[in-house]
Amino acid sequence: MPDFNPQVQSTSSPFADVRGHHVAIRIPDRDVAIKWYQDKLDWRVVHIWAHGDQQLAFLAPPNDDRFMVELLAGGDPSPHPLPPYKDLVDSLRYAGYHHFCLTVADIQAAVDELRQRDVRILTEPFQVDEINRKIAFFADPFGNVIELTEAI
Numbered sequence: 001m002p003d004f005n006p007q008v009q010s011t012s013s014p015f016a017d018v019r020g021h022h023v024a025i026r027i028p029d030r031d032v033a034i035k036w037y038q039d040k041l042d043w044r045v046v047h048i049w050a051h052g053d054q055q056l057a058f059l060a061p062p063n064d065d066r067f068m069v070e071l072l073a074g075g076d077p078s079p080h081p082l083p084p085y086k087d088l089v090d091s092l093r094y095a096g097y098h099h100f101c102l103t104v105a106d107i108q109a110a111v112d113e114l115r116q117r118d119v120r121i122l123t124e125p126f127q128v129d130e131i132n133r134k135i136a137f138f139a140d141p142f143g144n145v146i147e148l149t150e151a152i
Contacts, residue, residue, distance in 0.1 A: 022058065022068040023100045025144050030055040030073035036141050037069070040117045050074075061102070069100070088123045088137045091145050099137065099145035107134045107150035114138055127152065 010016065027033045030048075037043040037059050046058040046068060055074040061067065085091040091098065104110040107125045115121055122137040122145065134150045 020067060022070045024070040024072050025100075025140075025142075026072045027140075027142050027144070028073065030057055030071050032141065033057075033071045033073070034059065040114065040119050043069075085122060085139065085143060085145070088145075091122065091137075099147045101135075101147040101149055104148050104150055107136055107148050110148055111136050111138075125150070 034045060034048075034057055038045070042062045043059045044062065046060050046065075048057045050056070053075045054072060057071045058068045059071065060069075111121060111125055120139045122139055123135075125134045125136040125148075127134050132152050134152055136148045137145055138148070139145055
């Protein structure tokens with residue numbers, strides 16, 4: 001059963017073969033970010049490389065190679081870091097990229113484990129009936145918001 005009522009797929013589209021691959025997030029320190037993703041989320045380093053003055057890495061969940069996070073560090077980033085959000089509502093005050101989402105089988109168990117690992121939880125799980133999901137949000141050490149979702 002789908003999460004909600006999606007439109008009929010368009011197999012004749014010239015973009016019919018498009019699939020998600022990764023999301024990139026700008027972070028101030030690649031090594032700190034890698035350690036956080038490994039320690040807090042058990043993610044794996046898929047590849048590390050440099051491009052000019054940029055330090056990059058692809059990381060993947062413990063048991064999924066279909067989606068990755070690309071870490072972008074180095075160079076001379078803007079002096080405007082993300083503000084430390086008080087909670088999810090506070091984070092919605094800013095335009096632009098907001099979060100990426102990860103599916104879990106048991107959202108409460110995932111949030112409980114994150115809490116035990118000292119991850120900053122932005123919201124406890126709550127139900128969104130319109131999409132047949134429970135969702136919760138947390139943040140990495142640099143303020144990047146990550147959503148968890150569980151189908152109900």
